[in-house]
Amino acid sequence: MSAIVSIKDLSKTYQSGFRALKNVDLDIADGEILALLGPNGAGKTTLISIICGIVSPSAGTVAVNGFDNVSDYRKTRALIGLVPQELTLGQFDTVWNTVRFSRGLFGKKSNDAYLEQLLKDLSLFDKKDNELRALSGGMKRRVLIAKALSHEPKILFLDEPTAGVDVELRKDMWNIVRRLRDSGVTIILTTHYIEEAEEIADRIGIISNGELLLVEDKQALMHNLGKKQLIVELKESAPGLPQSLAKYDLELSDDGEQLTYTYDTMSDSTGITDMLQAIQSAGLLLKDMQIKQSSxxxxxxxxxxxxxxxxxxxxxxxxxxxxxxxxx
Amino acid sequence: MNFQAIKVIFLQEMLRAWETLFQSLASPVISTCLYFIVFGSAIGSRIQSIDGVSYGLFIVPGLTMLSLLTQSIANASFGIFFPKFTGTIYEIHSAPISYLEIIIGYVGAAATKSLIIGCIILLTASFFVDLNIAHPVWMVTFLILTCISFSLFGFIIGLWANDFEKLQVIPLLVITPLVFLGGSFYSVSMLPPFWQTVTLFNPVVYLISGFRWSFFEVSDVSVGVSLTMILGFLVICIAIVGWMFKTGYRVKQ
Known part of the structure; x- marks a missing residue:
């Protein structure tokens, strides 16, 4: 894996004493979509902010495309586009002006043809002369994406891109992200919508309390950590779990009509055959069965x-x- | 050097003034006219000339400085405070742009706006009095130096302020009194000896005095001292803003 972003032993303690990040190590592969998943306050935004240069780290280093993001900040920042979590936009600028401003800020010569296409791709072109304050929340989110892409970055950070966005727009966003990945852009997005990570990410990192608990290929993660459950519905409700079934990891529902058997898909023997026979021997009659894979x-x-x-x-x-x- | 970034910051700031053109230009012109009517004509006609200069003429440099100082500080402080307030400052921090380039963009725009306002005030004044400038080059030098140093000072206030009250408190409570007591409307020599000494601790006295000298060749303190003081103030502002950016104080978390 060639890492386009390499984070080593990164820590951040804010002036208030709050430790937002604790010794985070992470390599982000060129061209992948990495989803950083974590509850509010886990440290996702701090991590992104440090990589982009908005927050200074307390310890550790970040290398982007092989360059240190502090000593070689011009080279690293030029590669990065950032879509912040909050809808932080000026009020009185027009869409067109603010996108041109962003491009210039990143040292790129104006290229109206590129920006025009960008706005068209984001369904923003007909709004290009509108003032930002007149736009809806969803449109503002698109403007932020346009600003982040205005300087043709190689790496795009999306901080909670679909927070407070309706279902249709969310799906739109996912399509935009996929299109960008196809064009070779590396994408790192933070989210607390699991569905989002599951839908579009190649790899998933889970952050909690400032620690990176794991980073794993999405499929492998779901396979490795995934538990399966066999749910057996009974014809007649059982008053309690029969003694002969006690050795199995079985749970009886409160109404006594459902047995849930949790097993590990990775182990050699799932024990399903034995367990089903034991149920039959205990005199319980099966009505239906279903299997649930943990999400x-x-x-x-x-x-x-x-x-x-x-x-x-x-x-x-x-x-x-x-x-x-x-x-x- | 990221010239594109300097250019877009500069143009964005100038555009902001352009969009509020009436407010940006009409307000200094109207206030200058009012000062001339009240002080120059109404009161000034009863005041004898100072150092051989008629009172109406005498107050021109002070009036210009009064507007220049307040406008420089207001423009520059608001220019950097507003992105901080709305949160759009994230873009500046994440862009491949050095602190020097940020300062040139914002302070350069604020100073340019003040310079334009200064010229408009002088133009307005020329309708009321017969304006003769003895040392035009020095006049422009003082004008530019004042615009830059006080825009830089305003930039520091904008960086330091984390609410609107702090943004207003220094211009209102420090700058306005210093300008009014700095000899805008009178010669320091008109004060009792004790207050003359006190006045010498007011840096604005040196600004106005030097600026006035470039017009009429009369001054309260020598031109060299005036120039040294304003350059000293500029150096102090550069040092403070450099320190703020280096340590991240009120700039970065």
Missing amino acids: LEDIFVDLVRVDKEPVDQKSVDKKQADLAEAKS
Whole structure:
């Protein structure tokens, strides 16, 4: 993997004493879409802000295309476009002027043909003479993307690009992101919508409490950490779990009509055959069966919950075992 | 050097003034006219000439400085405060642009606007009095130096301020009194000896005095001292803004 962004041992402690990032190491591959997933306040925006040069790190280094982002900031920043989380736009500028301003700020000569095409691609061209304050939230988001792309960056950071955006526009955004990736742009997006990461990312990093808990190929992550559940519906409700089924990891629903069996897809033996026979032997009659694969959301919630409850040593051990397995 | 960036910042700031053209230009012109009517004609007609210069004429340099100082500070402080306030400053911080280029863009635009206003005020004044400038080159030098140094000072205020109150407090509570007490409307020699000494601690006295000398060859302090003071002020401002950018104080988290 050739890394276009390489982060080493990055930490940030704000003046208030808040430790936003703790010894983060991360390599971002050229041309990939990396989704950074994490709850609010996890450190996602701080990480992005440091890479882009908006926030100074307390320790550690960031290299972009092989150049240090502090000593060689001109070279690194010229490669990067940033779409911030907040809809931070001037009020009285027109769409056209603000996009031209951004291009100039990054040292690029004006190129009206490029900007015109960019605005057309983002369905903004008919609004080019509108004042920014007159635009809807979704349109403002598009303007921010246009500004970030105005200087033809190689790397695009999207900080919560679809926060507060309706479903249609969100899908539009995803298409834009895919198109950009196809044109060779590396994309790093932060989100707390699992669906988003699941939909468009190649790799997923999970951040919580300033720590990068894992970075994994999306498919591998879901495969490795994914649990499957076999849900067995019973013809007649059972008053309790029969003694003979106690050795299986089975849960009986409150109404006694459903048994849930959780198993690991990675292990050699899932134990399904034995378990089903045991159910039959116990005299329970099956009505229906279904299988549920845990989603990224379940994985995420599990990881972050464990991270937030470090006192529960058992969970921590389990998480570390899971992580070790995921990385192996 | 990222000349494109300097250019777009400069043009954006100039465009802002252009869009509020009436407010930007009419207000200094109207206030200058009012000062001339009240001080120059109404009160001035009862005041004898100062150092051989009629009172109406005498107040021209001080009046110009009064507007120049307040406009330079207001333009530059607002220019950098506004992106901080709206959050659009993120773009400046993430762009491949050095602190020097940021300063040249913002301070350059603010100083240019003040310079234009200064010229308009002098033009307005020439309708009221017969303006003869003894040392035009020095006059322009003082004008430019004042515009740059006070725009830089305004830029510092804009960087330092984190709310609108702080943005207003220094221009209102420090600059306005210093300008009024700095000999805009009188010669320092008209004050009692004690207050003459106190006045010498007011840096604006040196500005107005030097500027007035370039018009009428009369001054409260020597021209060399005036020039040294304004250059000193410029150096102090450069040092402060350099320190702020270097340490990130009120600039970067």
